[in-house]
Amino acid sequence: METELYKQNPWWEGKSEIESIPREEHLTRLMQNLESREILFLMGLRRVGKTTIMKQFVARLLNKKIAPDDILYVSLDSFNLSEFSIHEIVKKYREIHKKSVEKRVYLFFDEVVEKENFEQELKSLYDSENVKMICSSSKATLMMDKRAYLTGRTKTIEVMPLTFQEFLIFKKVEIKKADRAILESYFKDYLKTGGIPYYVLTEDREYLNELVQNVIYKDIIARYNITNEKVIKELFNLLCERVGKITSYNKLANILGISVDSVKRYVRYFEKSYLFYVVDRYSKSLNERITSPKKIYIGDVGIKNLITGYRDLGASYENLVFLKIKNKDPYYYRKNGIEIDFIGEDFLIEAKYDRDMDEKHKIVFDGIRKRNKILADGVDFFARIF
Template sequence: MDTKQIKELILEQKQEFENKTPIIKRQKIEKIDSFSEIPHIVLITGLRRAGKSTLLKEIKRQYYPDESIYYMNFEDERLLDFDVSDFNTLYESFLEVSENSRIFFFDEIQNITNWEAFVRRMYDRGFKFYITGSNSSLMSRELGTKLTGRHVKLELYPFSFKELIASLDIDTGKEFYLIEERARIKKEFSQYFETGGIPEYYIYRNKDIIRNLYDNILYKDIIVRYGIKDEAAIKSLAYYIITNPGTEISYNRLKNFLNIGSQTTVKNYIDHLENSYLIFTINAFDYSLKKQMYSKKKVYVIDTGLMNILAFKFSRDAGKMLENIVFLELKNREYEVYYHAGKNECDFLIMEGGDITKAIQVTQRIHESNEGRELGGLMEAMDRYDLQEGIILTEDTEDMFDKDGRKIIVKPVWKWLLE
């Protein structure tokens, strides 16, 4: 690439990066405390437009306020011709137009093939890297070759409800149970249920932001990257999952339902959607890893706002939407998540230290017609994994009772999200 053009980009991007715009503090920033003290490459992955670039700004402000850094966003369309051989020119340009630094901040680096060669070379020379990327599988493969043992990873999701409440200065401490605070929190949760936590959409409430984001992910990160010829098939699959959060899926059923060539194709498409952070899958827990691998999976979506907009006001199951919100929070808390499938089903099992430690059931509300099913699945999971306590998360019910000698805690999802 032309050196003059690279220098102009550096200066332009530096000005934008250092712009003192307000930032909603992310919970993940706490992990940077330990990451900033070690030489390892810090890799931040997550959905496009989920706030990775803003997190880099927050890292700069909090941990390197008085230090110069080298910043480049590889999502810039003027870098379409940039390849690994241009990294030396980029570094030379940094030296010419910036103060000397030992710290690189690289945004959306997965766009550059073989980027890890340059990063490894400079890491070995003592440089520190903070890198963002929007494709989990691609980044893992690259890091697994040249950068094994030299990186730490942080996954960033759209805003959590707790982050948004913190940004509004709502007191969730001693005044949490006052009527005014409780009402305000519930009002914000109703809004969160509709808009989700994708930063730009949450701030501006313009639906085109979500539609453009979805198109970019589907075309740029999936169809183009993986060379998919049958665009209609993967669009149909993505739409089916987005409109059916919390549903059990089988590759064979989806193959027949969507008229997709083979089970292998369906599996590959789902892998692509998951690698782009658009969806997630979880397994039914089994002590046999083989059985676990071949069991049906449940699918969830990255954001409820995205679901609400892309599904064109489909007839929503509010209980499933709540379940999706709970799943995202469990991922944000970095739990290892499964579901229980037996005679009855329990929505979530949490594994810690090799043991199942929590069972969680999610329902909009408990009433006579669903009490047997909801309690049955939870109790079955508690018996199976010898748990003395189970949790039922609802829209707005709070209770605690004993069932067959075991404690059942019932609480609103919005309250659980703030714990």
């Protein structure tokens, strides 16, 4: 075990990690919560950059003059550590560096849910040792199943795909406000590639396809013991084709030849893997919100385009708008055949990429009273810093 821990923590021997492009928004949030007792959880889609952010945060701690041997990083899906519990790993770490349990240390547990009973081990560490823990996981289901054991002890930070500003940084692009045509050209690239960091840098379609296969097979089929693999793959393709569209679970069930309850259950599995999001119809009636058709959005538009091609960039644009505002709990609005994309407590947003709002839509849009009313029709919605 000791050899593996040294391998995963090169800073113990004065070595540095390979430099990577910092995700400042997430690093700032981690730093803001550094002194709190809460266990921080980085959650999000596979390969969205959680591991990289953890290692970048280790570098920030080192820059703050925190001693290298006060920091432990462990990838808990490592085969070489598979037979050891979290407690055994931490105990070995303290033995290596002669750290008492009273000594404040920083523990990074990557893919923490790979360890059975991780929630009990984290609670024990939290209650008995002077530790700050930062954990990651791509599996929201396991976290939700076991979060109750850690009630009052955790804080979640969802790691999203790259924003447009981060996309430009990854592309090493500096664009002045006047460079409108160039900005729009890069935004069109962003609409196509999405924001999975490695894919943005390489555009390696096989890498993106492997991400999808891992979610389907490891996070859904294996996790939930699903025997009909074909249905899950077909449902994934159907949901990709319906991004930004009103979708009926009944219709999906008819196409797939399975029950509506099965469709609902499988969609929830995709949601808990951060691959898809479901938006309800706006209504004051809870019953209507629950029973009305849904709108589907995907965790990254590059994944959608991998399946559907680039034929519907309008849907990709609407999806990007959703990802930007999803923490505001949006609904979609539909009345008398007229649909407005997003409505919330204090906002109304219609997404129209390279298209104008027709007169009927404009009348409905203007007639809804909200403090913030936005027609998102291009790059400006995502490039407000320029």
